[in-house]
Amino acid sequence: MIAGFTEEQIRRYARHIILPEVGGEGQKKLLKSKVLCVGAGGLGSPIIQYLAAAGVGTLGIIDDDVVDLSNLQRQTIHAGNLGRNKAVSAKEFVERLNPDVEVITYTEKLSPDNVRDLIKGYDMIADGTDNFPTRYLINDACVLENKPFSHGSIFRFEGQIMTIVPNEGPCYRCVFEHAPPEGMVPSCQEAGVFGVLPGLVGSIQATEIIKYLLGIGDILKGRMLYIDTLNMDFFEIKVKKNPDCPMCGKRVIDDIHPENYQESCRLW
Amino acid sequence: MREKLDLRGEVCPFTFVKTKLKLETLNSGDILEVYLDYEPATRNVPRSLKAEGHEVLELKQIGDGEWLLKVRKA
Numbered sequence: 261m262i263a264g265f266t267e268e269q270i271r272r273y274a275r276h277i278i279l280p281e282v283g284g285e286g287q288k289k290l291l292k293s294k295v296l297c298v299g300a301g302g303l304g305s306p307i308i309q310y311l312a313a314a315g316v317g318t319l320g321i322i323d324d325d326v327v328d329l330s331n332l333q334r335q336t337i338h339a340g341n342l343g344r345n346k347a348v349s350a351k352e353f354v355e356r357l358n359p360d361v362e363v364i365t366y367t368e369k370l371s372p373d374n375v376r377d378l379i380k381g382y383d384m385i386a387d388g389t390d391n392f393p394t395r396y397l398i399n400d401a402c403v404l405e406n407k408p409f410s411h412g413s414i415f416r417f418e419g420q421i422m423t424i425v426p427n428e429g430p431c432y433r434c435v436f437e438h439a440p441p442e443g444m445v446p447s448c449q450e451a452g453v454f455g456v457l458p459g460l461v462g463s464i465q466a467t468e469i470i471k472y473l474l475g476i477g478d479i480l481k482g483r484m485l486y487i488d489t490l491n492m493d494f495f496e497i498k499v500k501k502n503p504d505c506p507m508c509g510k511r512v513i514d515d516i517h518p519e520n521y522q523e524s525c526r527l528w
Numbered sequence: 529m530r531e532k533l534d535l536r537g538e539v540c541p542f543t544f545v546k547t548k549l550k551l552e553t554l555n556s557g558d559i560l561e562v563y564l565d566y567e568p569a570t571r572n573v574p575r576s577l578k579a580e581g582h583e584v585l586e587l588k589q590i591g592d593g594e595w596l597l598k599v600r601k602a
Contacts, residue, residue, distance in 0.1 A: 262533075263549040274545045280580055284549045 264288065269360065273315055281476045287315060291360065293473045296320035296382040298370050298398055300350040302334045302458030303388035303412050303465065309337055310466035311386075312354040312361045316473070319354060320382060321347040322366035334455040370394055372518040375401040384469055385409035388462065392439035396525035399424065399432035401516055403508050408472055410465040415445075417454045417490035419461035422480050422499070423468045426508060429481035433527075434502040434509070442523040457489050529558045536565040536594065543569040544576045547599070551582065554601050559585070562597040570595050 262270065263284045276282045276290075293316050297304050300323040311319060323346040327338040341349035347365040354363050368374065370389075375397055379385055387398045387409055395413070402409045408425045411432055424431050464485070471477045484497045503509045506527040513520070513527050520527050533550045535543050547562050554560060564570060574584045574597060581602040590596045 262546055263553045265549060270542065270545055270549065274541055277545050277548060278541060278576070284552045 286474045290315050290473055291317040294318035294382045295384050297386045298322055299388035300346040303462040305335045305337045306459050306462035307386045307388055307466045308350050312358050314470050315360050318362045320364045321350050322370050323347040324367055324369040334458050372516045372521055379405050379407050386465055387411050392525055393521040397521050400507055403431050410468050412461045412465040414453055414457050414461055416451050419457055419487045420484055421461055421464045422484045425481050430499045430501045431508045433507040434505040435499050439525040454489055532561045534563045536563050539566045540569050540572050544573045547573055551601050556601055558601045560599050564595045565593050
């Protein structure tokens with residue numbers, strides 16, 4: 261035992277501890293951190309995988325879906341678990357990878373009723389959702405509870421990533437005030453998704469979360485990173501806090517009202 | 529303060545990892561004496577310690593295949 265690390269932990273985290281930016285102190289921060297992963301699907305797979313490998317001490321995983329054969333084209337942590345709940349399946353994966361990580365599973369849907377209570381107990385939230393209502397629900401609840409979160413979304417060959425730190429940088433509604441009209445954007449199910457894309461986007465989200473928890477480097481705060489994997493083009497758009505943002509600007513919303521999380525996610 | 533760390537039987541990179549972890553528990557200016565018996569570590573550990581800003585005071589052979597490394601924490 262040296263500096264509070266067991267022999268096994270010293271070996272497991274050696275490559276982190278060697279890094280001047282991490283060290284034993286940083287590794288301890290990770291072991292004490294709590295992250296809630298919303299969704300254990302395409303984005304959730306790499307997020308959960310790398311946060312667990314990095315030794316983030318507590319991982320909450322919420323997903324009400326079950327593993328389907330069509331998921332395995334991109335959802336790499338669910339091997340052999342067809343028909344099982346994804347949060348439970350993800351927990352099994354994490355336990356095999358790193359016993360230091362405590363996994364708390366939630367097999368219900370993230371909803372207006374449970375979101376604020378759920379996120380309260382975590383240091384950071386990973387948005388690995390595949391739909392607008394839940395995406396806006398996470399944004400709004402995180403602004404209200406002052407919790408940082410990593411946004412990631414994918415479409416066909418393209419993805420976008422941004423790290424939201426309420427009060428410090430713009431929120432998701434500063435960029436996209438509300439969801440596009442129903443039917444305008446096809447879902448992944450209808451549009452298809454390039455299997456490796458969520459692996460890339462989710463890995464960037466995990467990178468951002470680990471950096472935020474360590475307090476190192478520059479994160480995607482006020483920067484939306486776009487990825488086009490078909491042409492292998494990465495570019496970013498600088499985004500500012502919108503003073504008229506209904507969520508973090510004007511603060512017209514003081515709580516999560518279920519009627520705001522229908523298809524359009526408008527706040528009025 | 530002066531501390532000792534016996535790393536005989538340990539190989540790289542864990543020699544440096546353990547030295548670094550031990551140093552994190554000490555105060556700036558403290559001296560750590562590290563015992564090594566893995567020859568490549570006599571080159572690797574001092575190089576990594578210097579890169580992190582620590583002062584390598586001494587490296588001497590103390591026996592057949594055994595070395596003592598003295599480092600002052602930055």
